[in-house]
Amino acid sequence: MSEATTGIEQLANREYRWGFVTDIESDTLPPGLDEAVVRRISAKKDEPEFMLEWRLEAYRHWRTMREPRWANLRYPEIDYQAISYYSAPRSGGAKPRSLDEVDPELLRTYAKLGIPLEEQKLLAGVAVDAVFDSISVATTFRDKLAELGIVFCPFSEAVRDHPELVRRWLGTVVPATDNFFAALNSAVFSDGSFVYIPPGVRCPMELSTYFRINAAKTGQFERTLIVAEAGASVSYLEGCTAPMRDENQLHAAVVELVALDDATIKYSTVQNWYPGDKQGRGGIYNFVTKRGKCLGRRSKISWTQVETGSAITWKYPGCILQGEGSIGEFYSVAVTNNHQQADTGTKMIHIGKDTRSTIVSKGISAGQGQNTYRGQVKVLKGADRARNFSQCDSMLIGERCGAHTFPYIDVANPTATLEHEASTSKIGEDQLFYCRQRGISNEDAVHMIVSGFCKEVFRELPMEFAVEAQKLLAVSLEGSVG
């Protein structure tokens, strides 16, 4: 394996391509968190009273909570008073109404990131919201979507323009007091995306948000809420990148999804936060709470995630399957290379009758990466005939990485059917040799084998993003295989 390992490692050692810093004037709060900071954030956003109260309640609860340490992750104590909780590009404060008003430097940043902000991308069918540090800077195609009654806008605008919707749904899936990081987010979140699909409407294009942390010593706390009314459907994709910095940066997001009768929400993530350098310096601490509620009958929520970035990943996108016959899905590829650590998986909570869930998790570890799958399948008493299928596969590349699987299964209904399959494989010396004997380079062979391993997940992604995800996978494993 030695030669193979070297090659895999060479692959993994290519540089992070999104590590640039944009030189832009920012309006940044000094580090530290107290009630006054929460009030200032709310004031900066011109929020109605109910929002401020909600934040303060979250903050007060957060102060009574302790950071969870049960995950299979090792990192030093986070000093929450050393972080700035608000940073906005200064020009962003003026709330651009169209792309022409957005700071050209910002647009150049997004161009570098390959984000399709220009109207010409209308043809590609992607509407984009872009969140830079804490502020949403541009949302494309809103008018076209508005004709259908679809709301797709920065969260802060939704609070202002659609307070009744926000008030009705905010915190109904992830309450402000849900967990330490969710409470922190609820107190200080500064922006994010809001999507509302009215009854019977199928969103005609992919909706997409790109998150970018730029400012130093700043946390990013965005909040996304997607509501699909009865018979509605939407496919949403988020992507994320950050500059390379030696210190760790905190990212604690919350995503809430609500699907009513016969509604479908497909949520795809390509997460590529800065993972830190080869020695494990720097990188994003990614503590994220994502949850969907299948409130309506026959509703469906599908999570697809490709996690290649971050120094630490802590996230468990889950589904509460409340409506009868509702469906939850979780498809995940998580890559850890160098010193990255991921503790990720899902929670499927079966409440309604005839609910079904599918979990497909692919963990890939290279370098000294540690990859943990942690998943819970819970079937409550009333969930007659609930079904779950779980498949957790791990692939190890090299000798110094680790893969761990912690499935929790909790069934209170005798008519439920659960299947769990798990495998761990090493990227085979035999497979690599076979490919190379056919003339395929070691690097290409690794990509091919790993892509094959992840195929079941990639095919769940919208097509153009599947291509992107494969490339990203290749980049994050560069230097890891030989």
Next chain:
Amino acid sequence: MTPRDDAPGAAPGAGPPAMLEIRDLRAGIDGREILRGVDLTVAAGEVHAVMGPNGSGKSTLAGVLAGRDGYALTAGTVRYDGRDLLQLGPEERARDGLFLAFQYPVEIPGVSTVNFLKAALNAVRAHRGQPALDALEFLALVRDKLRLVEMDESFLRRAVNEGFSGGEKKRGEIFQMAVLDPRLAILDETDSGLDIDALKVVARGVNALRDGRRSFVVITHYQRLLDYIVPDFVHVLADGRIVRSGDRKLALELEQKGYGWLEGATARP
């Protein structure tokens, strides 16, 4: 070419230039020497059978020639078209026209045969200075080659070797060989685990690729395969050395007498 009984593996005197020249090759694994001085010369267009009992070093020879990791090469030289083969990585050897049909073809889940083979062929073509084939050209080529091994197109969409029967795997190897168009093909016990019908299909595939220029080293335990792939030369590998070389008659003799009468005959005068 006339067979030479007297000089095992010796260079053909006035024959065509050697494609493969193995001299005193010694190789082992985990501190144990397995090849203990192999000499073998293969000229362009020739078919050489290497026979031998289990443990004689046949698969090690194939592995060393193809560049598999894990062998300690302690002595000897291998020249391929005049170049030092042992200095090349496995993919370089492959692109240069050396093909190994695996005894145990490897499964690659999730990777379709068509994508795998396209990547391989285009890597080989790039090395030859040829442009990559587009999807249509590639498909036309592989369809043609599939017929050679009597496989249907659904085979292309299946993951590489995954869930293949023994016969499908071996036919798959010959199919890949036909697509990649090598100059030197090493068949490592391609007959093992095949019933007679599959064996005939494989042999027909190989024979169709005999064109007077391509060379073959056919490694086998049994002479049965040589009823269908008729070799120009037969060599017996025993205890890490080629102990006897001859023509087809040697293979038939082996079938009658077994390997026993040759073992211990390694000290050749």
